[in-house]
Amino acid sequence: MMKVLAVVACVLFLQGCIHKIVTVPVKVAYKTTKGVVKGTAAVVGAVIPDGDDEEEDEKKKKDKD
Numbered sequence: 001m002m003k004v005l006a007v008v009a010c011v012l013f014l015q016g017c018i019h020k021i022v023t024v025p026v027k028v029a030y031k032t033t034k035g036v037v038k039g040t041a042a043v044v045g046a047v048i049p050d051g052d053d054e055e056e057d058e059k060k061k062k063d064k065d
Helices: 002-013 015-047 052-064
Strands: none
Touching: 002 015
């Protein structure tokens, strides 16, 4: 009975530490991946233009008429 109580007490006291150990690496990995994906999307967008500018120009010309 005493061992169970000791384990429960340790879990409650160390809850904040366990939370930090789990969440900090996840946040770092998320931010790193987010930056890599944004950089890749920018490079691909620069290499392979999708023609959005041309469509916007055509819409502006039609709106003026």
